[in-house]
Amino acid sequence: MEKHWNKKWLWVKYKEEKLSVSEIAKECKVSFKTIARWLDRFGIRKIKSYGITRRGPKAGYWKGGRYKDNTSGRVWIYSPDHPSCTKKGYVLEYRLVMERFIGRYLRPNEIIHHKNKIVDDNRLENLEIIVLGEPNCGEVRCPFCNKKFKVG
Numbered sequence: 001m002e003k004h005w006n007k008k009w010l011w012v013k014y015k016e017e018k019l020s021v022s023e024i025a026k027e028c029k030v031s032f033k034t035i036a037r038w039l040d041r042f043g044i045r046k047i048k049s050y051g052i053t054r055r056g057p058k059a060g061y062w063k064g065g066r067y068k069d070n071t072s073g074r075v076w077i078y079s080p081d082h083p084s085c086t087k088k089g090y091v092l093e094y095r096l097v098m099e100r101f102i103g104r105y106l107r108p109n110e111i112i113h114h115k116n117k118i119v120d121d122n123r124l125e126n127l128e129i130i131v132l133g134e135p136n137c138g139e140v141r142c143p144f145c146n147k148k149f150k151v152g
Contacts, residue, residue: 004028004035007042014044021045056080056089066093073119094122098129109133 003009004024013019013027025035039045056062056078065078067090077096080089083105094112099105101124106112109132116126128145 002028002030004030004038007044010035010039010042011044014039068120075120075122094119094127097122097124098127102129 010024013024014021019027021035021039022032025032028035036045054060056065066075068075075093076086076090077093078089079085079091079096082091082096084095085091092112094114095106098112106129111130111132113128113130114121114126115128118126128147
């Protein structure tokens with residue numbers, strides 16, 4: 001009978017002698033995975049559960065909650081409590097900048113236009129609100145710069 005099949009022997013090596021799984025595997029001349037499985041099967045060593053949330057700052061790849069989308073070039077900010085966030089909890093940065101300025105969330109019919117057409121330039125001076133569906137036949141006046149836009 002193989003040593004690693006014996007629960008008592010494994011218990012002594014792992015718990016009392018405090019040998020690592022790889023050291024026990026070397027002694028038995030089997031792989032690390034084999035010993036890990038037998039320890040788990042006998043209930044000697046529990047595999048760590050990752051049941052806790054790994055989102056946001058707790059994620060291993062976390063880089064501060066801000067990233068630039070490679071396809072569109074737009075900047076996204078992690079804001080999971082925002083009403084218009086994605087499934088992963090991100091919101092477009094220019095929406096957050098404008099919402100902070102006007103003091104409320106943007107409505108679904110309000111879009112943000114970049115004046116210089118550079119989508120990652122999210123300075124307030126470069127942003128303007130366009131309201132879709134206004135009753136003036138597609139002509140919209142920006143509330144900040146009073147410039148008229150044709151929408152539609």
